[in-house]
Amino acid sequence: MRPSQRISGLALICLLLAKFHLAVARDYTRTYLGCYPDPDNKDLTGLTGVSALLGYTVKSWLAVQHSSMTFELCGSICSAGGFPYMGLQVRVECFCGWSYGNHGAPVEADCDMSCEGNSSQICGGDTSSSVFGLQYTSPNLFKRSARTYFSVTNPTSFYRNVTAVEKAQCLLQCINDCQAVLYNQQLSLCHLLKFVLLPTELNTTDGEFYIRC
Ligand SMILES: *[C@@H]1O[C@H](CO)[C@@H](O)[C@H](O)[C@H]1NC(C)=O
Ligand SMILES: *[C@@H]1O[C@H](CO)[C@@H](O)[C@H](O)[C@H]1NC(C)=O
Numbered sequence: 001m002r003p004s005q006r007i008s009g010l011a012l013i014c015l016l017l018a019k020f021h022l023a024v025a026r027d028y029t030r031t032y033l034g035c036y037p038d039p040d041n042k043d044l045t046g047l048t049g050v051s052a053l054l055g056y057t058v059k060s061w062l063a064v065q066h067s068s069m070t071f072e073l074c075g076s077i078c079s080a081g082g083f084p085y086m087g088l089q090v091r092v093e094c095f096c097g098w099s100y101g102n103h104g105a106p107v108e109a110d111c112d113m114s115c116e117g118n119s120s121q122i123c124g125g126d127t128s129s130s131v132f133g134l135q136y137t138s139p140n141l142f143k144r145s146a147r148t149y150f151s152v153t154n155p156t157s158f159y160r161n162v163t164a165v166e167k168a169q170c171l172l173q174c175i176n177d178c179q180a181v182l183y184n185q186q187l188s189l190c191h192l193l194k195f196v197l198l199p200t201e202l203n204t205t206d207g208e209f210y211i212r213c
């Protein structure tokens with residue numbers, strides 16, 4: 001079996017499951033990793049270059065800050081970029097990242113603030129983050145999704161174009177740091193995207209949008 005046929009089959013399975021579920025979200029499970037020091041608020045820097053996503057503004061220190069912050073809200077923000085880690089801090093802030101723990105060993109007692117959106121959850125401390133791992137349930141499957149946009153400072157750093165004569169060939173090239181594709185069969189043009197969101201600059205670009213499950 002050629003790799004493209006195999007990928008095509010996998011993609012189809014997820015498309016059928018996703019037929020009535022067009023929400024832009026990846027499926028994940030969450031694991032608590034510890035309370036890590038973050039004195040300068042820069043341990044998790046995954047939202048670098050993102051100005052706003054899912055209706056939330058990203059602060060200059062790379063946090064989404066919101067009065068309804070919960071584990072679930074932060075998870076939906078960070079899963080949009082396929083990040084393996086999220087961190088919550090000072091009741092209301094959410095950070096995403098590819099690594100964590102750059103400022104030393106965890107100190108559990110330092111995470112003593114409940115989340116503003118759910119008092120049963122702990123959202124870090126003054127200078128510490130409650131860090132979680134996000135494990136994606138079906139990382140190698142794709143589903144058709146509604147097009148959703150986000151604002152970025154430099155659009156070309158959030159996608160790249162490759163050639164693909166069929167959908168499977170486009171999906172097959174979505175590896176390493178690729179969460180979604182926008183595929184235009186007529187132009188054989190495959191846009192590989194870093195988030196399950198499209199930079200607004202692609203709002204006039206035609207194509208079918210597929211995101212990782
Ligand atoms: C609040 O957080 C707890 C612990 O994570 C969870 O079990 C509960 O469902 C959450 N409440 C709401 C309304 O989401
Ligand atoms: C598309 O996005 C640009 C900003 O990148 C905006 O100026 C324009 O109004 C948008 N067009 C539509 C049709 O939404």
Ligand SMILES: *[C@@H]1O[C@H](CO)[C@@H](O)[C@H](O)[C@H]1NC(C)=O
Nearest residue numbers: 156160161189191202205206
């Ligand atoms: C990628 O394709 C889009 C049109 O879909 C185009 O606007 C953009 O300039 C292309 N980017 C590069 C780097 O070729």
